[in-house]
Amino acid sequence: MTDAMPSNFIYDAVRADVEQGRRGGRVQTRFPPEPNGYLHIGHAKAIVVDFGVAADFGGICVLRLDDTNPETEESSFVDGIISDIEWLGYEPADVRYASDYFDQLYRWAEELIEKGLAYVDDQDGEAISAGRGGYGKRGINSPFRDRPVDENLALFRRMKDGEYADGSRVLRAKIDMNHENMQLRDPIMYRIRRVPHHRTGDTWSIYPTYDWAHGQSDAIEGVTHSLCTLEFESHRPLYDWFLTKLAIPDAPRQYEFARLELTHTVTSKRRLAKLVMDGLVDGWDDPRMPTLRGLRRRGYPPVAIRSFCREVGTTRTNSRQSIEALESYVRRELNATAQRRMAVLKPLKLRITNWPTDASGAPVVEHFELANNPERPEDGTRLVPFSGELWIEQDDFQEVPPPKYFRLSPGREVRLRGAYFVTATDVVKDDDGAIVEVLATHDPETKGGNAPDNRRVKSTMHWVSAAHAQDAKVFLYDRLFSAEAPGERTGEALDDLNPNSREEVAGCKVEGALADVRPGEVVQFERLGYFAADLDHPMLFHRTVGLRDEWAAIQKRG
CATH class of the missing domain: 2.40.240.10 (Ribosomal Protein L25; Chain P)
Structure with a gap:
């Protein structure tokens, strides 16, 4: 399927590359989530951009799971990510994993050691962090920075063989401890972690960091345009440094765009996981959650999500979009497609x-x-x-x-x-x-x-x-967070959690035809709003959105 984005700087850049024949005019993008949680509305925009650019220029988009941290990753997250992308309406050209490239990444790490561009550091995490300094504060070279190449190579191989305890040593790139870009102050490339990996099992005792694996994985796969959100802009010089020092030809170009943030919503995986772990919601697919599986259970049509993400477009300025604007797309789609019932x-x-x-x-x-x-x-x-x-x-x-x-x-x-x-x-x-x-x-x-x-x-x-x-039960929803910008007041988003975000209404009386509604189907309860049939429980309905177009009212007031 083709989901063209409005004209934007990324399309202009890709179009210029194609017209000038760079990389043979080929376009290949990738969507690279970490499998440490489920996809959320912010990921939806990245998916629309990655797949849309590839489709509109006759290229391909690959799903790559950047699975470099076995402590937080699970196969269930992998399966969920693949399922959510399919539900949103996309089919990756291939599904790959950073772990597919662990052997190659290790060989490249040895190559950097042999070139004197990487070293084993025996300092603990606290000392390494302190030594890096800060913005406006000079860094301090590690006392192990000038170890001989042979010693670094031997230590690194012993790290790989599992001879050392977790956290006792790391491999760092040797760049510049006083660089104004903190990402280039001798970043860590490998950590010792005796944790089974969901795909490689106990094969590895060391695991690459995301920053070391990310750019090289793009290069291995032949990605031409690496599309990322703005928080990775400061990482781009590091990716380019690695690719240059390894002399990798036809390296991908990285372009950064603003991530999607909504009012009354958080998309931090850490905070979303805390909501689940603390029992503040019913799970990752709770209809109040901004996860794609939560929006699916809530009854959001994937076409409405895609349309909203395309309309938002890609810019280089971070901003918070109104959740009422997203709801207006949902309402517009459901008004055209949903059956009416009383x-x-x-x-x-x-x-x-x-x-x-x-x-x-x-x-x-x-x-x-x-x-x-x-x-x-x-x-x-x-x-x-x-x-x-x-x-x-x-x-x-x-x-x-x-x-x-x-x-x-x-x-x-x-x-x-x-x-x-x-x-x-x-x-x-x-x-x-x-x-x-x-x-x-x-x-x-x-x-x-x-x-x-x-x-x-x-x-x-x-x-x-x-x-x-027929008897039925419904859930009515308010905002999960009462503040437009959760955490802005106190610094902690969960302080703005709305304790009245859901109302359970039992004993509802509905048309008999509602007994035949398919799981997940959305119908309009006349005068009340749009309601989605629960995916697992018959005669349970979730209010998707109300009938009133709040976004139109906001625009009119504005």
């Missing part, structure tokens, strides 16, 4: 006192033909049963209505969607004085919700026939 979340009985009965005394049942989606006539219609007892929303009746309340109240007439006009006449209360039933009369001349005398009513309400209703 559901009552907080039911109140409505009994029509003048409803006819048949010869046996049972209430007559009529059926009304309602459109499945007015936006798509080809979706046809459905027959919805109607009888003398109905469920309506508790909020749709007020015994003593406030000003400008146009729904049902004593003496007021309203339209029941597609059925009849009804007028409330009385109420039934329980011993505590709570209303348990509303009594009303219907006008038989208004069948189908039409008024032959052209009289007007100010409200149309949804309903469900009590005798035909």
Whole structure:
């Protein structure tokens, strides 16, 4: 599939390379996530960019799992990443792993040692960190920086053979301990970690750092354009240094673009993992999570996510996009595609006192033909049963209505969607004085919700026939974080966690047709919003988005 991005500097750069015949006019990109968590909305933009550039220039995009840290990586994350990319609508040309190149990376590390460009450091992590100095603060050379090549080579091989304890030695590149770019102050290339790897098992006792493996993996795979987010801009000189010193021909070019950040959202893997581990959400696929699997369970259509990411485009300026803008894309797509159904979340009985009965005394049942989606006539219609007892929303009746309340109240007439006009006449209360039933009369001349005398009513309400209703449960969602920029006030995003981000509503009454909704399918509950059928539990629905376009209102105010 082709998902063209709006004109942007990355497209301009790739187009120039193709027109000038660089690398034979070939375009190959890659999407390189670390398998230490599941993909989130920020990754979605990177996926759209990586795959979109490749597709639009007739190239290929490879999925490469940068699996260099066995302490945090799992096969389940690998499987989840592959599944999420497919759900988003993309098919990688190939699936590869940084661990495929561990042997080559090791040989290249020995080559740098032999050239006097890498050395084994016996200092611990604290000493190494202190020695690197800081911005405006000079670094200090390691006392082991000038070890002879032969000694470094022997020590490195013994590290590989598992002779030393974790953390006792590292391999560092010998660059410049006073470089203004901190990434070039003798960065670590290998650490000793006696941890089984999810693919290589116990083969290795040392593992390459991400920065050492990343650029070289791109080169091995023949990547022509390495597309990264802005936080990797300072890493680019290090990647170029490695590639130059190893004399790797046709090295990839790296271009950085702004990552996608949303209001009321965090995309830090560390914080997302903490939400899961601390039980603050139900898991990585909790519909409140910004993970792709969470958005999938919430009912976000992948086409809407792709469209939003393309529209945001690629710039070199970090900014926080409004979550309401993303929701507007979701709403627009669902308005065009979702089937309409009626559901009552907080039911109140409505009994029509003048409803006819048949010869046996049972209430007559009529059926009304309602459109499945007015936006798509080809979706046809459905027959919805109607009888003398109905469920309506508790909020749709007020015994003593406030000003400008146009729904049902004593003496007021309203339209029941597609059925009849009804007028409330009385109420039934329980011993505590709570209303348990509303009594009303219907006008038989208004069948189908039409008024032959052209009289007007100010409200149309949804309903469900009590005798035909199905029971359901829904989850209603608010923002997971109450602050637009979580953590801006205190420095810790979790301080802004919204304790009321989810409301569970049981005992809902819904159309019988909702029992046939497929797992994951999104339908519009009329007047209430869009709801996704849970992937695992029948008759459980998650509110995807409401009907009100908050983004349009924000733009209008702006």
